[in-house]
Amino acid sequence: MPELPEVETIAKYLRDGVRDQPSVLGMKVSSVDLLWERTMAEPSPRDFKQRVVGQSVESIWRRGKYLVIGLSDDTLLIHLRMSGDLFVEPTQSVMAKHNRLVINFENKWRLTFNDSRKFGRVWLVSDPDTILGNLGPEPLDELFTVSEFHKNLQKYRRQLKPLLMDQSFIAGLGNIYTDEALHLARLHPLESSNYLSIGYADKLLNSIRVVLTSAIERNGTSIDWIYKGGDYQKYLRVYGRTGEYCRECSQQIERIIVGQRSTHLCPNCQVRLK
DNA sequence: ACGAGCGCCTGTCGGC
DNA sequence: TGCCGACAGGCGCTCG
Numbered sequence: 041m042p043e044l045p046e047v048e049t050i051a052k053y054l055r056d057g058v059r060d061q062p063s064v065l066g067m068k069v070s071s072v073d074l075l076w077e078r079t080m081a082e083p084s085p086r087d088f089k090q091r092v093v094g095q096s097v098e099s100i101w102r103r104g105k106y107l108v109i110g111l112s113d114d115t116l117l118i119h120l121r122m123s124g125d126l127f128v129e130p131t132q133s134v135m136a137k138h139n140r141l142v143i144n145f146e147n148k149w150r151l152t153f154n155d156s157r158k159f160g161r162v163w164l165v166s167d168p169d170t171i172l173g174n175l176g177p178e179p180l181d182e183l184f185t186v187s188e189f190h191k192n193l194q195k196y197r198r199q200l201k202p203l204l205m206d207q208s209f210i211a212g213l214g215n216i217y218t219d220e221a222l223h224l225a226r227l228h229p230l231e232s233s234n235y236l237s238i239g240y241a242d243k244l245l246n247s248i249r250v251v252l253t254s255a256i257e258r259n260g261t262s263i264d265w266i267y268k269g270g271d272y273q274k275y276l277r278v279y280g281r282t283g284e285y286c287r288e289c290s291q292q293i294e295r296i297i298v299g300q301r302s303t304h305l306c307p308n309c310q311v312r313l314k
Numbered sequence: 315a316c317g318a319g320c321g322c323c324t325g326t327c328g329g330c
Numbered sequence: 331t332g333c334c335g336a337c338a339g340g341c342g343c344t345c346g
Contacts, residue, residue: 043339078322105340121340123324138324157323159340198316207341214339264326264338279339300319302337 042120044179044212045255046267047102050126054107054151055100061128067145068096069111076140079153081161088164092116092143104175104211108168117163117171118153123266124160127152156266175211179248190241193233200236201229202299204248213248216261216279219304221248223278228310229296229303235313278304 042050057063069092074085083091091114099110107126109116118126127136131150135142141153141162153162163171176192177184189210196203203209204218213221222229224247227240236244255261260270263280273280277287282295282304291308 046339119340122338123340155323156325157338157340159322161341196315202317205340216339261339266325267339299317301340 042124042260042267043105043214043217044102044252045217045258045272046260046270047105047107047120047212048256049259049270050120051100051102051107054109054126054128057128062149064097064128064145064149064151065100066096066098067147067149069093069143070146071144073142073144074140075142076155076158078158079140079155079160079162082163082165092164103168103172103178104207105214106172106175108172114164114166115168117165117168119161120155121157121159121161123157124153124155125267127154174208176207176209177211179210179212179245179252186238186242186245189245190236190238193236193241195234197232197234199229199298200227200231200233200244201301201303203233205299205301210248212252215301215303216276217248217251217255219279220251220277223304223306223310224251226309226311228312229298229305231312240313278306280304 054064072089074080077085080088095111101108107118131144131148136154138154138156139152140155143151201218204213225244255272258270258272261272262268262270263273278293281293284293286306289308291306293304294307296303
């Protein structure tokens with residue numbers, strides 16, 4: 041499911057609370073229930089339980105698609121992969137189907153990790169860099185410049201779509217927002233990265249930023265039954281719009297497969313450079 | 315170096 | 331109604 045805007049929204053929700061739900065900042069872990077062992081990437085389930093109990097939540101932020109929860113001594117990293125979601129709820133509420141990890145706090149609230157497809161992973165580490173260290177730059181980081189982006193594009197001869205989805209190249213883009221950014225930049229998903237001039241690199245980075253920022257403002261995209269809360273799906277340019285008409289030129293949106301992933305584009309707006 | 319294929323999982327949807 | 335294949339916001343691993 042979630043890409044950068046959805047994870048950002050969830051981080052905000054955990055940090056600030058919403059409606060009747062409090063922020064989890066300051067909450068102290070009293071116990072944990074690991075209901076699907078493979079959800080715990082590191083350490084072992086036994087060590088995890090031993091270490092996490094008694095620690096308090098001190099900070100919450102996002103890096104790429106990872107949720108980064110700073111505890112008293114360790115860092116809890118959560119990656120939601122395709123179907124993961126997080127909920128703050130009273131400890132006595134009914135357990136939903138597909139809950140994989142439940143973190144109970146002393147004050148009768150709990151943080152629940154729900155993940156029907158079981159792809160999501162959780163780490164408890166003393167040094168988050170061991171997991172986050174391979175991530176590429178944050179697209180919304182103002183210190184990340186066009187010239188650096190252009191230089192990185194020149195380093196490879198790779199199709200733009202898989203390259204942008206490579207988390208070590210740039211962090212946070214997934215299938216939806218890559219298609220959206222490429223359409224806004226009027227670049228073909230199969231274009232070779234080293235063909236991009238500085239001008240096109242500028243256009244592409246700006247498009248990535250516009251798409252991500254707009255999606256964050258809309259609290260992300262809600263398509264299936266999975267992630268709920270955002271409404272950026274109303275503004276999608278190409279993703280999931282196969283056969284519908286391009287909002288720019290009225291051509292029909294096409295769907296091709298790139299890197300085993302559905303890829304949506306307007307054949308009129310997004311032409312190969314050459 | 316780069317792309318294709320596959321595995322990991324469960325759920326939904328459309329076609330017959 | 332039931333069955334079956336296609337498909338799904340991700341990523342790590344092989345194999346050429």
